[in-house]
Amino acid sequence: MAFIICIAALIIMMFVFTKMLLSFSNNSSAAVESVDATVVEKKQGIYTHMQSEVHVPWFRVVFEMTDGSLTEFQMKQGDFRELEKGDRGMLTYQGNRYICYQKYKFKSEAQEEEKC
Numbered sequence: 001m002a003f004i005i006c007i008a009a010l011i012i013m014m015f016v017f018t019k020m021l022l023s024f025s026n027n028s029s030a031a032v033e034s035v036d037a038t039v040v041e042k043k044q045g046i047y048t049h050m051q052s053e054v055h056v057p058w059f060r061v062v063f064e065m066t067d068g069s070l071t072e073f074q075m076k077q078g079d080f081r082e083l084e085k086g087d088r089g090m091l092t093y094q095g096n097r098y099i100c101y102q103k104y105k106f107k108s109e110a111q112e113e114e115k116c
Contacts, residue, residue, distance in 0.1 A: 030095035037063040037091035037101070039083050040070065061098075063091050073098035092116055 041062040046055050059080035062072045075098045082103075089103040100116030 032092065032094045032099065034090050034092045036066045037071075037089065039085055039087040039101075040064045042080065042083065042085060043072075044080065061101075063101075065091075090116075 039061055043060040043062070044057065046057050048055050057077065058074060059077055060072055060074050061080060061083055062070055064070055071093075073093065073096070079098070079101070083101065087101075087103050089101055091101050092099040102116050
C-alpha cells in the first residue's frame with residue numbers, strides 16, 4: 001500500500017513539474033506585449049501547504065483590455081497594492097507572466113505613457 005502511495009505521489013510531482021516547465025517555456029518564447037488596460041478586479045488569499053504550517057499569500061489582478069477581453073495575472077504584493085479598481089494604464093506582459101503596469105496620470109493620457 002505504501003508503495004502505491006509513493007508511486008502516486010511521484011506521478012503527481014512529475015505532472016506538476018512538467019506543467020511548470022511548459023508554462024515557463026511558453027512564457028519565455030512569447031512576445032512581450034503592451035496594451036491599454038483597466039483594472040477591474042483584485043483578488044488575494046493565502047495558500048496553505050497541507051503538510052506543513054507554511055502560509056503563502058497570493059495576489060492576482062484582472063485587467064480588461066480595450067477589446068473587452070479579461071486577463072488575470074498573478075503578481076507581487078508591492079505591485080498589487082499600487083493598483084486600485086478602475087485604474088487605467090499600459091499593461092505589459094509576456095505570455096501569462098505579468099511584467100508591469102504603468103497607470104495613466106490623467107484620463108486622457110492614453111497616448112503619453114511612461115515605460116515600466
